Amino acid sequence: MFDDIRAEARKLLRRPAIWTLLAVALTLSLIFTYIVPYAGYAGGTSGPTADRGLAAMLPDQLVGNAIGGLPVFLGALMLILGVLTVGSEYAWGTWKTVLTQDPSRVRVYAAKLVVALLAALAGVLAVFAAGAAASALIASGESAPLDWPAAGDVLVGIGAGWLIAAMWTVLGALLAVALRGVALPVGLGLVWLLAVQSLLSLIAAPLLDWVAQVQKGLPGPNAGSLVAALGGGTDTPGVEAVVGGGQATLVIAAYVIAFAALGGATLRRRDIL
DSSP states (O other): OHHHHHHHHHHHHTOHHHHHHHHHHHHHHHIIIIIHHHHHHHHTOOSTTGGGTGGGGSGGGHHHHHHTTTTTHHHHHHHHHHHHHHHHHHHHTOHHHHHTTSOOHHHHHHHHHHHHHHHHHHHHHHHHHHHHHHHHHHHHHTTOOOOOOOHHHHHHHHHHHHHHHHHHHHHHHHHHHHHTSSHHHHHHHHHIIIIIHHHIIIIIHHHOHHHHHHGGGSHHHHHHHHHHHTTOOTTSTTOOOSSOHHHHHHHHHHHHHHHHHHHHHHHHHSOOO
């Protein structure tokens, strides 16, 4: 199993697309969490981002700021990571080549998931590091105190961020297996994350009580609830305390397990091509 993980890690690290995803994640996180709000604050303009104020960009808000994008925008990038990790074998037509080397389908799939989840963790850590640097720079420039969150709070934030990232990553892997490719899984996944989730939350849920109840069990609202419970700003898209943080944690963990198991079972039973 270790050899499979090492082979998958080597394959993933050599893909330019993975590094591009990381660069995009860091860029989006810095722009919408720090650069745009700070520009609004410094310019004295009004609006949702400007109204966050200086306090929302200081180091003590690191945890909420770092994981705030995971319910939607950064989550979409994690989903693409999962699709690329598994679905590229279909696009390249290399599943048969991989499996003729002796490993079982489930073992190869498990190795891919392990590597993808480690990559997701690396992405979460990178976002935290970039956020820490940006907040420290803003605090120094504004002569504000460098009050960092407690180490325990940071670790909890990293763990929560990784859990949310893992859910989207494994969902991407499941879609890649179910749809046997890359383009369609990415397209459908992004439609759900960027459009359907928002429509359900902003339009359907306020009008239909049963939709409001159903969304309490959906991936996106639970991710947003977990972020909100850890200090994420509710002005961030997808961040809303629909359920409590404890319930959100359990639901997201259940989704990670269910998506992984369903993807493995589907790959094991279906034809590769």
